[in-house]
Amino acid sequence: MKVYDGTQSETTRTDDPERVKIGIAEYQVTTDSAVLTTSGLGSCIGVAIYDELSGAAGLVHVMLPTAEDVEGGNRAKFADTGVAVLVEALEAEGASRDGMRAKIAGGSDMLDFSENGSSIGSRNAEKVRETLEAYGIPLVGEDVGGDHGRSLRLESDTGNLVVKSANMDSATL
Template identity: 50%
Template sequence: MSKPTERRSLTDDAPDRVRVGVAELAVASGDTRLTTSGLGSCVGVAVADPAAGIAGLAHVMLPDATDDDRAKPAKSVELGVERLLDAVETEGGDPDAVEAKIAGGSQMFDFSGVSEGVGERNVERTREALADRGVSVVAEDVGGGHGRSLELVPETWTLRVTSAHRGVEDL
């Protein structure tokens, strides 16, 4: 699990940004921005304790666990959600106050004969994993056939979703 390091940009008032890669996660507070791009069938899972101003973002890749999940903290939905919630709690978030926002899970390719794509399964497994832990999904932008990029701001609990097809939407 990565935690933002104390970095400052060239302008003192510019917020820090932490990039969350595929199958990775990060937790931050304040005006530090957590970002991820290239969400196609992957799902961006944002969780926060809004009162504490602590939030985390995971870029989960697969609906089901694989043998090499230990190498990447958020490769599968189940372990990614578990590790993300643990990381938010470790940083001071109250597990009983945590809520979630999700985005992604697109069907990027047409696979004839396949009834349910990876994106749809990722979304469903994400909802299940959060519900199993008592975490409500308060907003989502899922499905479709387009990619997305995300920016999460912990201090305002804003998840900005950007896509070429739908523009910018704040959840």
């Protein structure tokens, strides 16, 4: 039985890692064994970055390709500035860009309203890749595109990114 008042029942496991939910246009960084989760990835992209040496890991849920024409606002909302804010937060926790590795998922074309040019999902994926490359962070795994939604679970103690896709089996990147 799970008790949500801050106390634990006798049957609650105390060795389970903390679960931290990241919403749309949010990010989180951890240096412990927390599991970072996000859901509702359609055209949005989940960017997971892990640094094995420092043990720092982070996840950002970006929804649009670029913050180019937006003043102020939430940096985590956009692919370019979302990657930047995640890298900065990881560095503040002792991570080094030399040790960082990235994995991404999402960017589907579920609701493609574009008549000319590429969809939001594919533009999000392209901008995330460009930004990671600009920071010198290798992209070591991805599950992007298609026409289905995804949910993610970043296991911060291993750097594994578990991707659950609608109507499909889970995959670990």
